[in-house]
Amino acid sequence: MLNFAVYAAELLKHSVVDQLGMLSDAMRGPNNALYEAMASPPPGYHPIGVAHGQWYRMLTSAFVHILPNQPPLGPLHILFNMLSLWMFGVVVEQQIGRVRYLAAYLLSAIGGSVFCYYLTAPYTQSIGASGAIFGLIGLYFILSRKLHFDPLGGQRQLVIAVLWLVLASRFTSWQGHLGGLVTGVVIGLVYVYAPRTRQAFVQTAGLVAILAVLIGATVLRTSALHSSAEGAKGMVTHGRGVDLAGGPPAEGLAGLTSGH
Numbered sequence: 726m727l728n729f730a731v732y733a734a735e736l737l738k739h740s741v742v743d744q745l746g747m748l749s750d751a752m753r754g755p756n757n758a759l760y761e762a763m764a765s766p767p768p769g770y771h772p773i774g775v776a777h778g779q780w781y782r783m784l785t786s787a788f789v790h791i792l793p794n795q796p797p798l799g800p801l802h803i804l805f806n807m808l809s810l811w812m813f814g815v816v817v818e819q820q821i822g823r824v825r826y827l828a829a830y831l832l833s834a835i836g837g838s839v840f841c842y843y844l845t846a847p848y849t850q851s852i853g854a855s856g857a858i859f860g861l862i863g864l865y866f867i868l869s870r871k872l873h874f875d876p877l878g879g880q881r882q883l884v885i886a887v888l889w890l891v892l893a894s895r896f897t898s899w900q901g902h903l904g905g906l907v908t909g910v911v912i913g914l915v916y917v918y919a920p921r922t923r924q925a926f927v928q929t930a931g932l933v934a935i936l937a938v939l940i941g942a943t944v945l946r947t948s949a950l951h952s953s954a955e956g957a958k959g960m961v962t963h964g965r966g967v968d969l970a971g972g973p974p975a976e977g978l979a980g981l982t983s984g985h
Contacts, residue, residue, distance in 0.1 A: 728810075728854055731788045732803050739792060742852060747786035747838050747901075750776040750847035750950050761848045764954060775842060775943070776950040783842070783943070787834035789852045797896055806854045813861040816877060820868055821916060828932055829912045832939070833860020833905040839939050840904025842946050856901040860909030862886045867913025911935060 735741045743757070752760040752770045762772065775782055790803035818826040837856020845851060862882055869879035890902045915931030 728788055728790070728803065728807060732790055735789060735792060742789050742792065743850070745782065745785040745789045745852075747782050747841050747851040748774040748779070748848070749842050749845065749946075750774045752848075759848050759850065762954065774847065775838075776847070776947050780943070783835050783838035784831065786838060786852050787854050787857050790854070791852070802853060806858060809858050810854060810861070812877065813858065813865055813882075817861055817865055817868065820872065820874065825916065825928070829860060829864050829909065829916075830857050832912060832932065832935055833857045833864075833908045835936075835939050836860060836908025837898075837901035837903075837905035839942050839946075840900045840907075841898060842943060844900040845898070847950065851898045851901055853898070853901070855897070856905030859886055859890075859902045859905035860912070863906045863909030864913040864916070867910060867917055871917040908935065908939075 731741070731745070740757070743759075748759075750762045750772070751774050752762055752766055753773050754760045754770045760770065763770065766772070773779060790806065791798050793800045814826070814830075817829070821829075834854070834857035837859070838851070840856075841849075841851045865877065866879040866883045869875035869877075886902070886906065889897075890899050890906070893899075912932070912935065915928055915935070919927035919931065
């Protein structure tokens with residue numbers, strides 16, 4: 726429901742996407758366009774992104790989707806994502822409970838953003854719930870192997886997800902997909918291998934450890950970006966030389982149940 730509520734807000738005000746999408750390190754310039762970060766920006770440009778304190782983007786980006794007028798996905802982006810979320814979410818939540826499910830979903834979303842933070846161009850914007858959904862796919866695969874309960878075909882769904890990650894990499898964020906998938910698998914291992922005698926404590930500690938690793942990785946990447954900016958301070962940058970970060974946001978769908 727939250728995804729649809731945010732999408733409705735996007736339709737009413739398109740700037741919601743720019744305000745909430747995952748963005749590492751960029752400049753907001755004339756006409757509200759995104760530009761590559763500069764050591765000495767001219768008047769009218771200001772830095773934005775996770776590297777400049779907007780850490781909330783790593784989570785909020787999982788609740789915004791491509792607008793209907795943006796090819797090649799348009800409205801199919803949120804429709805396929807929500808279909809996949811419903812399919813995997815219902816089964817996973819029934820098996821592990823609402824609290825564990827919500828924790829896995831949010832951590833997978835952050836995991837996808839961390840991979841984007843490291844592996845995409847700093848001025849590239851990434852949005853969509855697919856990182857979190859890929860996390861549910863990875864989690865479901867682990868659960869199905871351990872619990873011997875597999876109504877969706879965990880191995881088949883994992884193969885479909887990996888194929889989509891590779892084949893759709895030209896117009897989707899394979900980085901976000903991969904990050905969510907890896908995070909979901911790790912969460913699944915924490916859930917299924919926690920000893921029964923101290924299950925709640927071990928699972929909680931495992932999730933906290935995963936979050937700590939993601940936060941630590943984010944801090945390291947932020948420090949590296951700031952160090953690069955400091956090293957470039959001596960360079961002269963002219964407004965005319967700024968590179969516009971053109972093209973649509975790096976986006977992604979979840980693995981499709983139909984296999985395409």
